[in-house]
Amino acid sequence: MNCEFTVDEIREVIRAARIFCPGFSETQYQNLMTLEKRLADSGYLEAVHGLVLLEKEKGILCTEALDACKQLLREKEQLEGESADLRQKLLAQQNANREAEHRFRQLNEDIEKARQELQAVRAERQREEKELLAFRKKAERERQQIDENVAQCREKAKVTEEQIINAGQLNAEVESRGFSLRLLLDLCKEFAGHENAREELSRALMERRTISEYVAHLREQANSQKVDLDRLKAERDRRQVEINGLEQARHQMEGILAELQANLAEQEELRSFYRRYWGVRGLMQCLASWNQIFFLRCNNPLSALAGVFDRSAAGAHFWMDKPATRCPHCGLTMLIYDEKPYQALNWPVGDPLRLQLGE
């Protein structure tokens, strides 16, 4: 409610209130205003709330509140003293708890760390065991493969183990005399192509006295054969160049011959055309002088039927320079365009044709 009503307004308020509540008095209104002011003060509400709580919780009436308050204050002091001791104990206990919790956490962390390390070591060991197993298997496979390869090689070389042992002994023997097996093999290869190497060697020594001279003689022969070979190669190249030139000339001559043959055929064709059509040139010039030409034929069915048996009795064919209406032979109007001349001239059937002669 607004507490700033004037005196007159307050009277109005009370009068209006009495319409619904005839017993409403000014005292009630003032009480309300006072209550409003007090409600605005939070301390008042707290005090009233405290008294209500005191009565509700302790059963102490409002009139005994002061004595009770003193007693409660004394109890409060005593309790505060006890509370301080308890608080110190609580603090000490809390510190001890914190320390224990810290140790416990540290221990847990160490255990966790050790567990993780153990797991890592186990995993490492398992991995290495697997690798070792795989390595063993692989080594076993390779050993078997090597044995198989050795067996195959022996089989392929057709040697036995005894022969290999003998070869080893032979090698040792050769090396003990200052030679090697490779040198011996080369010497063998040197004399292999000669069926009678010993005799050939003795004859050569007899002819040339020394091996060096014999070798020089062989080199000289080889050189003279090489010179002859080079000369023959040069001769062969020169001949090849001449053959290429002749081949080209032949191609040119063949081209000229083909052209001449074509000209001859064309001239022959022209001669034939001339002989065949020279006689009708007047007719052609006459037709070319027409403005238009229509090729027509009579389609009289009787003539068509007769034409089957006698070609001269077939329907008449005729050329006109104007569109015709009647057959000049039978006088009937059954005319159609003659397709053959149009097809021969490659001209649309029925279109008027203007004959154009060349120069």
Next chain:
Amino acid sequence: MKILQGKRAANFQQAAALAFQEAGVADISAGVTDLLVSLADATKLRIEAEKSIGAAIRDKYSAKPRWQSKWWCIPVPILTYEARDIPQLKIETKTYLVAVVDVETTDESYSVTVIGAMGKPETLVIPMVFLHAILNDDLGRFGILAKSGSHTTWEVLGAKAVQLPNDFVNKLTEIFKRKSVSMWLSDFGRQGGSVAPLVVGSLLGLQFQGTAQPIPLAQQPCTPEKLVAALEAMAYATQEAWEMVRRASPDLRAEHTLEEGLRMVLQHAAKGE
């Protein structure tokens, strides 16, 4: 519609201040309009506003005017307290149009402000018992006679059925959670202040109706009806009783008790004889 030169309003606050000034209630708080805005139909308002602006502009500028406008409809309330049958608060609301208009004629261009009341006023009648129920958030004690999306009609004993917009009731309920009734009425300016004691008194009466000590009839406030009833009980005819009360009325005061008033009426009757 009145046409003022220049643009006098740029926002709703300024438009509301202009409308209140035009209506002669310049001390009303603009926030009051929020409560009353739901009274009118928005579509109807828009059509009417555009029509009014067009009519005013065409009336003022004859040279083929073309215009663009921005407008606001401001509800302006008039408060009345009545205690004839049952104490009640009446809120009569007129809608004022405030429009800032840019006009272009064939020769010139103008900026003007169109202002004026439009449409019929709307009246809300709120019996005090109803207001008390809103204050206590206890509308459930009234029976609902009719309800629509926008309005509800309640049955109030001893008064006509109360029809109010739902939006208005909801907003008023919210306002009373934050403000006292006298604070709310102070938003209506001087007119709110003048009816505040009566409204607050009525509400106090209703609040203490069941708790205050009953007072004897003789000590109850004096009203003409009670005086006539008392005289009738004293074997005066009704017409005669009303005549006696009328004669004594110059000396009767509203604060008189029934006993005092009766004594005064009888004294006047004795003098008259």
